[in-house]
Amino acid sequence: MKISYNWLKELIDFDLSPEELATTLTFLGVETSIASGGMKWTGVITAKVTEKQKHPNADKLSLCRVNDGTKDYEIVCGAANVEAGQIVPLALIGAVLPGNFEIKPTKIRGISSEGMICSEQELGLKDSSDGIMVLNPDIPLGKKLEDVLDTDTILEIEITSNRGDCLSHWGIAREISAKLEKVINLPTVKESKFTEKNIVDVQAEELCSRYIGCNIKDVKVAPAPKWMKDRLENCGIKSINNIVDITNYVMLELGHPMHAFDSSKVSGEKIIVRKAFDKEQISTLDNKTYELTDNMLVIADKEKALAVAGVIGGSFSAISDSTKDIFLESAVFEPGNIRKTSKILNLSTDSSYRFERGTSWKVAEKASWRAINLITELAGGRLETREDVNSKDNEKLIIQLRVERVKKILGYSVDEKKIANILRFLGIEISSKVQNVLIAEIPSWRNDIKQEIDLIEEIARIDGYDNIPLLAENKVVLADKQQDKNTAEFINALSDTLIGLGFCEAVNYSFAEIKDLDKLYLKHSYKIANPISKENEVLRPSLLAGLMKNLHFNAGQGTTDLKLFETGKIFDETGEHKAVGILMYGSVWQNWWRWEGTKTETIFDFNFASGIINAVLPKGFTVDNNKSPEKYYHPGKTASIMYRGKVAGQFGVLRPDITADFTNEVIYAEINADAVNIDSPAKLNFYKHISKFPAVKRDLSIVCDKKVPFEKIEKIIKQIMKSGGILKDFNLFSVYENEKLGDDKISYSLRLYYKHDDKTLNDAEVSADFKALIDKFEKDLAITLRS
Amino acid sequence: MSKIEPILDEALLKLQNAGLNDIETIRIEYLGKKGKITEMLKNLSELSIEEKKQFGAEINTAKTKLNEAVENKKKEITARLLEEKMKNEKIDISPAFAFPFSKGHKHIITKTIREMTDIFVSLGFDVAEGKEIETDWYNFEALNIPKDHPARDTQDTFYLEGSQNLLRTHTSPAQIHIMEQTKPPIRVVVPGRVYRNEATDATHSATFHQIEGLVVGEDITFAELKGTLSLFIHRLFGQEIDLRFRPSHFQFTEPSAEVDIKCVICGGKGCRVCKQSGWLEVLGCGMVHPNVFKSVNYDSEKYTGYAFGMGVERFAMFKNGIDDMRVLYENDIRVLKQF
Incomplete structure (x- = not known):
C-alpha cells in the first residue's frame, strides 16, 4: 500500500525524515521503502529559459539560453515542450540526479551544454513524464529546487498477513504514535440527524456481522477537489468522481472500505445482503461479467445482485454524473468468505484485500460518519434515513498480561510503566491492575491480538528488538534419534568415499514426467493433483530419471564420461525412502600421455562398476545374485546389493534400448539408504591379529x-x-x-x-x-x- | 721385522685417492688372507713373547684403523654418487604431465547444508530428518495455520492425487513430529527439501531446501534466540557482517522476527540482488506460539521455545555469487566441478 508522508504528518506530529520514517516502520514490522518523491537530487536550481533556437546539427534538439537571475547558461535540450519564458529545473554541472547520475560538461552534436533541463522522471518525482518539468511562473529564479517545490514523499508499505489494521494512514499513525509516544489528531467526525428506517435486510448474518446503510439525498456528482484527487492519485487510486473518491479517501484514511450505490437504480425499498444464487451473473465496475457460486455473498435489491460483497460493485448501480440520491454502505464481512470469493473470481481489489485481513466492527461506523461528513461538505446532499444492522454486538476482548511473563518470553525486564504506555498508545486500554497483572482491553481493529503472547509481541516490537539482549547459552540437549543418524551417517560416508573416487554430486528436482519414466520402465506411485507443468507431474520413483537427464544434458555439452551420484528421497508404493543413486559412463580414467600406444582405453562396464560398488560400501554390505532385477537393467548384467542379508539395492548395466543414444554401456546403482536403519546394537569391530610368520x-x-x-x-x-x-x-x-x-x-x-x-x-x-x-x-x- | 706404520700410511694414502671399485682391491692388498698386514701377523711366531705382545697389539690397532678407513671411504663415495645421481634425475613438475586423477565434488547445496548444520552441531544442536509427504495437519493446522488463512497464500501447495496428502511447503512440520516423539528439552535442526507449486525462474523453484531449527525448554527466551542466531550468522558470514532482527509475522511463532544481513554483494550500498535496500533477508524466526505447543500437548506455561527456518539456496547463492537458481539443478558437470 502507498502512504503519503504529508498526509501522515497531518495525523501525527513527528520529526522524522521520510528515510528515517521508513526505517522506523521497518523496525516496527511494517516493511517500508520510499516509492517516489522526496528530494533525490543535489545541485538543481530554478532558472528561466530566455531564448530557444534550433540546434544547427540536429532537428529534434533545441539550443536554450537559460538564466538563473544572475548568470546565463547554454543548454542543449531534447524535449519537445521547452519554450522561451518557462521556468524550469536546471541541473548544473556537478549536480547529481537519482540513480547516481552526475551532470558533466558535455558536447551534444558539436555544441557544448552547461547542464541539463530536467523532467519529473529524471528528478525521480514521477515514474514517467512527457517532456521537461515546467514550474509555476511566479517561482523565483536561482533557488534550490527542493525549496520551492511542495512535493510529497510516497512510501510503499508491505504488511504481514496479520496486520490488516495497518492498511491506512490512521493505522500507520498508530504505530508511529506508540513508538514515539505521541498522540494522533484525527479529523473530528460529527453524527448528523437522520430517520431510523428499515432499509437493509441482512439474510446471511454469519457472513456479515454489521451493515450500516444510509440514504443520502440530493448530492451533486462532480470531480473531487484537487487536494483529494492528488492524495488519491499519489496513493495509486484513480479519481472517478467526488462520491467514489470520498469512499476511497476514507478507506485510505481510516482503513475501512465502503461502497456507494445510485439509489435510483435500486428497485424496491431495501438493500438485501444474501448469498448469491448458483450461476448468478453480475457485470461489474471493471467491465467484466462474473458468474457467481452459491457460497458467495452479494448485495442485492429485490431483483438482482448489485455488488459482490466486499469485492467489487456492479456497473448497473454505479455512481454516474446524473446520480442524485445515493445509498452508502459501510459493512463488516467475514474475512474467510471474502478471501474465497476473491480467489475463485481471481479478482483482488483494494476492498477485498482489506476485508480478507479483517476489518473493525467499530471503525465501520466511524468511517460511515466520516464519509457522510465529507459528502455533505463536498457534494452537498443530506442524510435522510439510516439503518445499522448488527447481528452480534462484538464483545470486548479482555486479556490479562502478567508482567513476569514478559521477561520469561523475552529474556529481559521491561518496566511496568513502559508496558502500559506502549499498550495505551497502540489504542489498548489498561483498565485495572491486580498483582502485577495488567488487564488489557483490545480495540476491535486489532484482530491479530488474541492472547497474552500477542501483547508480549507488541511490547517487544515497540520497545524494539534491538533492546533485547544477546544470550547464547547451550542449556539443553536432545536425546539422539538413532534411527535417522544411521541413514545420515551412511549417506555422508558413502558420499565422501564416492567424491574421493572422482564422483560428482548432482541434485535434481523430486518430480518426473511420466513419458520420461516410461522410457526407463519406471512406474510412479504418487501423482500430483495440481501440477503447474508436466515437469511436476509425478514424484520420482527412482533417482535414475534425474541422473539420466543429467547424462543426456552433459553429453549434449560434449562430455564423454560422467561419474555422478545423488542422494535424496524417492517415492514408491510403500512411501518415501532415502536413496543413493550412482551413475557411471564412459572412460574410467582420462587419457594420459604415458599410456599413449601402450594401453587400451578403460571404459566403464559391469566389472569396473562392481569394483567401485564393492569398495565404497561399508561393512555389512555384500553383493549377490539379483533375483528380481529392476526392469531398467540388462537382465544378464546386474547384481543385488545386500545389507545384513536383506536386499538393500541393485546395480548393473542399463538396458541397451534405454541407452541407445550412447556409444558405451551406462552403469547405474541404487541403494536404499533406509536399509541401514536397523535398530540393533552397534557391533564392536574387534582387531584382527596379524601373523608374524610369512605367507x-x-x-x-x-x-x-x-x-x-x-x-x-x-x-x-x-x-x-x-x-x-x-x-x-x-x-x-x-x-x-x-x-x-x-x-x-x-x-x-x-x-x-x-x-x-x-x-x-x-x-x-x-x-x-x-x-x-x-x-x-x-x-x-x-x-x-x-x- | 719391518715397522707397521709405513705400511699403514701407504694403505691410507692409496685409499684417499681410490674410486669405489679400488677400495676392495686395497682392502685385499693389506687385509686379505695374503695381505701385507695379515702377512706380518703370520711372522709374529718368530718373535719373543714380549715382542709378540707389543707388536701384535700394534698390528691389531693398524687393522682396525684401516678397516674403519675402508668403511668410511665406501660411505663417503656412495653418498657422493647418490647426490650426483639424484641431481640428474630432475623431473618436470608441470601439472600437464601429472596423472589425470579426477577429483569428485560435493554439490553446492549439500555443501551449504553441511556447513550450516555443522555450526549448529557445534552449538549443541542435534540433527534430525523429516518427511516430505505430509498431511494438512502437520504442514498447516498444527502450526496454527487454519484453513482459508491468508498465510496459506504465500505457500502454494502441491497436493497428491487420490489422498489428502501434500508435499510439505516448509520444514516446519518436522517441529510437530519431533515434539510428538520427544519430551523437552529439545535442541535440534532439520535440513530438508520443500516444495512450492510455482513456476521455476531465476529466483523461484518448485523444489528447494530449508533448515529448520527448534529449541524448547523451561527457560528459553527471545534473548537466547537472538544470541544463538547472531552467533550462527557470524560464523557463517564472518564476524564483520552486520545483521538486524526485524519484527515480522509467522503463524507458528510469536513474537516473530526476520533476520537481515548487510548485502554481501554491494556491502549495503544497494544493488539488484538486495533490491536497492542494502539488506538481504536470510531467515525467519520467533518464539514458538502457544497454539503450536497446544497441538502437541505441551504445557506452554511450563515450556517456552524458539524456532527458525532458512532457505539453503539463498545462502548458497549469496555465498557463491550465483544469480540464477536453475543453475543449481542443471547438474552441468562444468558447474559441479567448481565447488
Whole structure:
C-alpha cells in the first residue's frame, strides 16, 4: 500500500525524515521503502529559459539560453515542450540526479551544454513524464529546487498477513504514535440527524456481522477537489468522481472500505445482503461479467445482485454524473468468505484485500460518519434515513498480561510503566491492575491480538528488538534419534568415499514426467493433483530419471564420461525412502600421455562398476545374485546389493534400448539408504591379529565348464577359508579361453595364500592343503588342472 | 721385522685417492688372507713373547684403523654418487604431465547444508530428518495455520492425487513430529527439501531446501534466540557482517522476527540482488506460539521455545555469487566441478 508522508504528518506530529520514517516502520514490522518523491537530487536550481533556437546539427534538439537571475547558461535540450519564458529545473554541472547520475560538461552534436533541463522522471518525482518539468511562473529564479517545490514523499508499505489494521494512514499513525509516544489528531467526525428506517435486510448474518446503510439525498456528482484527487492519485487510486473518491479517501484514511450505490437504480425499498444464487451473473465496475457460486455473498435489491460483497460493485448501480440520491454502505464481512470469493473470481481489489485481513466492527461506523461528513461538505446532499444492522454486538476482548511473563518470553525486564504506555498508545486500554497483572482491553481493529503472547509481541516490537539482549547459552540437549543418524551417517560416508573416487554430486528436482519414466520402465506411485507443468507431474520413483537427464544434458555439452551420484528421497508404493543413486559412463580414467600406444582405453562396464560398488560400501554390505532385477537393467548384467542379508539395492548395466543414444554401456546403482536403519546394537569391530610368520603363495590354473559360474568356485574356496585352516586369502589373476581348451571350457588362474598364526609353514603342510582343494574342485565341479 | 706404520700410511694414502671399485682391491692388498698386514701377523711366531705382545697389539690397532678407513671411504663415495645421481634425475613438475586423477565434488547445496548444520552441531544442536509427504495437519493446522488463512497464500501447495496428502511447503512440520516423539528439552535442526507449486525462474523453484531449527525448554527466551542466531550468522558470514532482527509475522511463532544481513554483494550500498535496500533477508524466526505447543500437548506455561527456518539456496547463492537458481539443478558437470 502507498502512504503519503504529508498526509501522515497531518495525523501525527513527528520529526522524522521520510528515510528515517521508513526505517522506523521497518523496525516496527511494517516493511517500508520510499516509492517516489522526496528530494533525490543535489545541485538543481530554478532558472528561466530566455531564448530557444534550433540546434544547427540536429532537428529534434533545441539550443536554450537559460538564466538563473544572475548568470546565463547554454543548454542543449531534447524535449519537445521547452519554450522561451518557462521556468524550469536546471541541473548544473556537478549536480547529481537519482540513480547516481552526475551532470558533466558535455558536447551534444558539436555544441557544448552547461547542464541539463530536467523532467519529473529524471528528478525521480514521477515514474514517467512527457517532456521537461515546467514550474509555476511566479517561482523565483536561482533557488534550490527542493525549496520551492511542495512535493510529497510516497512510501510503499508491505504488511504481514496479520496486520490488516495497518492498511491506512490512521493505522500507520498508530504505530508511529506508540513508538514515539505521541498522540494522533484525527479529523473530528460529527453524527448528523437522520430517520431510523428499515432499509437493509441482512439474510446471511454469519457472513456479515454489521451493515450500516444510509440514504443520502440530493448530492451533486462532480470531480473531487484537487487536494483529494492528488492524495488519491499519489496513493495509486484513480479519481472517478467526488462520491467514489470520498469512499476511497476514507478507506485510505481510516482503513475501512465502503461502497456507494445510485439509489435510483435500486428497485424496491431495501438493500438485501444474501448469498448469491448458483450461476448468478453480475457485470461489474471493471467491465467484466462474473458468474457467481452459491457460497458467495452479494448485495442485492429485490431483483438482482448489485455488488459482490466486499469485492467489487456492479456497473448497473454505479455512481454516474446524473446520480442524485445515493445509498452508502459501510459493512463488516467475514474475512474467510471474502478471501474465497476473491480467489475463485481471481479478482483482488483494494476492498477485498482489506476485508480478507479483517476489518473493525467499530471503525465501520466511524468511517460511515466520516464519509457522510465529507459528502455533505463536498457534494452537498443530506442524510435522510439510516439503518445499522448488527447481528452480534462484538464483545470486548479482555486479556490479562502478567508482567513476569514478559521477561520469561523475552529474556529481559521491561518496566511496568513502559508496558502500559506502549499498550495505551497502540489504542489498548489498561483498565485495572491486580498483582502485577495488567488487564488489557483490545480495540476491535486489532484482530491479530488474541492472547497474552500477542501483547508480549507488541511490547517487544515497540520497545524494539534491538533492546533485547544477546544470550547464547547451550542449556539443553536432545536425546539422539538413532534411527535417522544411521541413514545420515551412511549417506555422508558413502558420499565422501564416492567424491574421493572422482564422483560428482548432482541434485535434481523430486518430480518426473511420466513419458520420461516410461522410457526407463519406471512406474510412479504418487501423482500430483495440481501440477503447474508436466515437469511436476509425478514424484520420482527412482533417482535414475534425474541422473539420466543429467547424462543426456552433459553429453549434449560434449562430455564423454560422467561419474555422478545423488542422494535424496524417492517415492514408491510403500512411501518415501532415502536413496543413493550412482551413475557411471564412459572412460574410467582420462587419457594420459604415458599410456599413449601402450594401453587400451578403460571404459566403464559391469566389472569396473562392481569394483567401485564393492569398495565404497561399508561393512555389512555384500553383493549377490539379483533375483528380481529392476526392469531398467540388462537382465544378464546386474547384481543385488545386500545389507545384513536383506536386499538393500541393485546395480548393473542399463538396458541397451534405454541407452541407445550412447556409444558405451551406462552403469547405474541404487541403494536404499533406509536399509541401514536397523535398530540393533552397534557391533564392536574387534582387531584382527596379524601373523608374524610369512605367507606361502601357490598358483593354480584350472579348467572348468563354462556353465559353472565362478561363484561356485569361490564358494568352495571360501568354505575352506572359513573352516579356520591355513588358507587365508586368494585372488583371480587370469581368465583364459581358446580352442585348445574347447569351446565349452574356460580356464582360471588363482593365487592362494597360506599362513599359520604360530609358525612358519613347511612345504608338505601347504601341499596337503593345496591338494585337498584340487580334489574338492574335481569332485564337486569336475574341474581339472590346466596342463 | 719391518715397522707397521709405513705400511699403514701407504694403505691410507692409496685409499684417499681410490674410486669405489679400488677400495676392495686395497682392502685385499693389506687385509686379505695374503695381505701385507695379515702377512706380518703370520711372522709374529718368530718373535719373543714380549715382542709378540707389543707388536701384535700394534698390528691389531693398524687393522682396525684401516678397516674403519675402508668403511668410511665406501660411505663417503656412495653418498657422493647418490647426490650426483639424484641431481640428474630432475623431473618436470608441470601439472600437464601429472596423472589425470579426477577429483569428485560435493554439490553446492549439500555443501551449504553441511556447513550450516555443522555450526549448529557445534552449538549443541542435534540433527534430525523429516518427511516430505505430509498431511494438512502437520504442514498447516498444527502450526496454527487454519484453513482459508491468508498465510496459506504465500505457500502454494502441491497436493497428491487420490489422498489428502501434500508435499510439505516448509520444514516446519518436522517441529510437530519431533515434539510428538520427544519430551523437552529439545535442541535440534532439520535440513530438508520443500516444495512450492510455482513456476521455476531465476529466483523461484518448485523444489528447494530449508533448515529448520527448534529449541524448547523451561527457560528459553527471545534473548537466547537472538544470541544463538547472531552467533550462527557470524560464523557463517564472518564476524564483520552486520545483521538486524526485524519484527515480522509467522503463524507458528510469536513474537516473530526476520533476520537481515548487510548485502554481501554491494556491502549495503544497494544493488539488484538486495533490491536497492542494502539488506538481504536470510531467515525467519520467533518464539514458538502457544497454539503450536497446544497441538502437541505441551504445557506452554511450563515450556517456552524458539524456532527458525532458512532457505539453503539463498545462502548458497549469496555465498557463491550465483544469480540464477536453475543453475543449481542443471547438474552441468562444468558447474559441479567448481565447488
